[in-house]
Amino acid sequence: MSLSSKEQDRLRSLEKDAEEAYKYMASDEQSSTFKNEELIYELDAAVPQPQTTTSKKFTRSEIKETKPWVHFVAGGIGGTVGAVVTCPLDVVKTRLQSDVYHNVYNTSVKSGNPIKQAFQHLSETGGALRGMYVNEGVRSLFKGLGPNLVGVIPARSINFFTYGATKDFLIRNFATTTNTEQTWMHLVSGINAGFVTSTATNPIWLIKTRLQLDKSKSKIYKNSWDCLKNVVKNEGFFSLYRGLSASYLGGIESTIQWVLYEQMRMFINKRSLKIHGTNPTNKTTKDHVMEWSARSGAAGLAKFLASLITYPHEVVRTRLRQAPLESTGKPKYTGLIQCFKLVFKEEGFASMYGGLTPHLLRTVPNSIIMFGTWELVVRLLS
Numbered sequence: 237m238s239l240s241s242k243e244q245d246r247l248r249s250l251e252k253d254a255e256e257a258y259k260y261m262a263s264d265e266q267s268s269t270f271k272n273e274e275l276i277y278e279l280d281a282a283v284p285q286p287q288t289t290t291s292k293k294f295t296r297s298e299i300k301e302t303k304p305w306v307h308f309v310a311g312g313i314g315g316t317v318g319a320v321v322t323c324p325l326d327v328v329k330t331r332l333q334s335d336v337y338h339n340v341y342n343t344s345v346k347s348g349n350p351i352k353q354a355f356q357h358l359s360e361t362g363g364a365l366r367g368m369y370v371n372e373g374v375r376s377l378f379k380g381l382g383p384n385l386v387g388v389i390p391a392r393s394i395n396f397f398t399y400g401a402t403k404d405f406l407i408r409n410f411a412t413t414t415n416t417e418q419t420w421m422h423l424v425s426g427i428n429a430g431f432v433t434s435t436a437t438n439p440i441w442l443i444k445t446r447l448q449l450d451k452s453k454s455k456i457y458k459n460s461w462d463c464l465k466n467v468v469k470n471e472g473f474f475s476l477y478r479g480l481s482a483s484y485l486g487g488i489e490s491t492i493q494w495v496l497y498e499q500m501r502m503f504i505n506k507r508s509l510k511i512h513g514t515n516p517t518n519k520t521t522k523d524h525v526m527e528w529s530a531r532s533g534a535a536g537l538a539k540f541l542a543s544l545i546t547y548p549h550e551v552v553r554t555r556l557r558q559a560p561l562e563s564t565g566k567p568k569y570t571g572l573i574q575c576f577k578l579v580f581k582e583e584g585f586a587s588m589y590g591g592l593t594p595h596l597l598r599t600v601p602n603s604i605i606m607f608g609t610w611e612l613v614v615r616l617l618s
Contacts, residue, residue, distance in 0.1 A: 306617045307610075308397040314610035315392030318602035319384055324377035325598035326384070328364045329550075330448045332591030334558050361594045380444040383460045387440035391433050392606065399429035399494060419495060426494035430487025438483055439476035442467070445557040471559070481572040482553035489546040493603070496538035504530050528611060535607035536600045543599055548588040550595065552576055 319326075368376045402425040407417060443463050450457050457463035467475055508527055512518040519527075552575045560568045569575040579587055 304397060304401065306614055307400055308393045310610045310613035310617065311396030312389040312393040313613050314606040314608070315388040316385060317609045318606040319388045320381070321605060322598040322602045323381050323384065324365060324368075325361070325594045327368070327377060327379050327448050328361055329591040329594040329598060330380075330445060330554060331364065332360075332594065334449055334554055358593055361597065364594075379450070380448040383440050383444040383447065386460075387437050387444060391437045391440075394436055395429045395433045395490070396610070398432045399425045402428045417498075419499070422495045422498045423491060426491030427487060429494070430490045431484060433490075434480065434483035434487055438480045439464075441483070442476055442478055442557045445479075445554060449558055475559070478559055479553040479556035482549050482556055482575075485549040485572070486546065486553060489542045489549070492542040492545060493535075493538045496541060497535050497607075500534035500538065501531055504534065528608065531611065532604045532608035536604040539603035540596060540600050543592075543596060547592055547595065548576070551579065551588055551590055555579060 365377070403417070403421055406421040406424060410421070411418070443460055446463050446467070447457060447460065450463075457466060464476075504527065508519075508523075512523065552572060555569050555575055556572070562568050569578065
């Protein structure tokens with residue numbers, strides 16, 4: 237079909253406009269909190285799409301870049317703030333998971349009603365906190381905080397950095413369309429981040445666990461360094477990696493959290509783009525605060541669901557790191573599967589969820605604080 241001269245000119249004009257607009261095009265699913273180029277007003281917003289005549293156009297020079305080191309630093313700071321605030325609950329959780337304190341804190345008969353049982357767990361958690369404060373002093377509430385902080389900073393930094401780098405690699409090399417994120421990419425990125433983080437930081441968590449289980453009146457370890465020397469001298473270097481298999485299993489929890497968080501984050505972002513468009517000036521301060529709160533809350537909800545699904549590995553990991561001995565002097569727990577079977581046989585299925593209440597009371601707000609702080613630090617450093 238032949239075109240008139242006017243129609244040909246119009247077609248050439250449309251082609252030129254399309255070429256100019258292409259570099260600005262992106263769907264919300266292509267957005268990521270870990271992209272090299274991000275809008276300062278929205279960490280996980282897509283690169284601006286073609287603008288209407290009533291809104292401002294953004295050029296590459298107006299897009300502030302967020303380098304990988306920013307997420308590395310922000311992840312460490314976010315993890316540190318969360319760990320300090322929730323440390324007392326972490327100590328209680330660890331004690332309730334161990335067999336040393338299991339009979340001390342679990343004194344009441346549990347109700348068959350799930351709601352009443354939840355309140356009983358809350359009462360036990362509160363009682364454990366009060367007992368530690370009265371009998372051992374306020375410092376007992378922060379036992380293991382030193383190695384915890386030493387572990388949290390690299391663990392969160394490595395986790396955020398590895399997750400983002402892996403996802404970016406997968407998007408660049410395996411995306412079906414340009415920069416399109418897919419759920420399997422979040423899954424693989426989460427698994428890789430969990431594997432790398434667990435391997436790098438397991439010795440630190442083992443030291444933290446030993447310190448938290450160390451009784452004040454008959455202390456075995458003077459401090460973190462003394463604990464490290466004692467473990468290596470008496471149990472060997474590779475004993476620092478006790479519970480590593482359970483930590484790898486725990487990587488499933490962080491993977492589930494990442495996948496759930498990404499899905500909720502994209503939903504929040506899509507809703508924001510639908511309501512406010514791509515122009516940041518359309519948002520009020522209240523809108524920014526509400527969206528920040530929603531994303532932080534999404535991190536907490538994702539952690540809550542992931543913890544419920546995978547919690548038994550936490551108990552097994554604590555027992556393996558605790559390394560109690562039989563009356564014969566031999567290790568009571570010799571491996572992941574053996575520990576699962578023995579705990580289930582001796583203490584029942586309910587023991588696999590020992591310390592769940594303080595764990596949720598700690599990890600859910602910890603995730604909210606960590607992700608919220610991380611986002612604020614990224615904004616400041618971008």
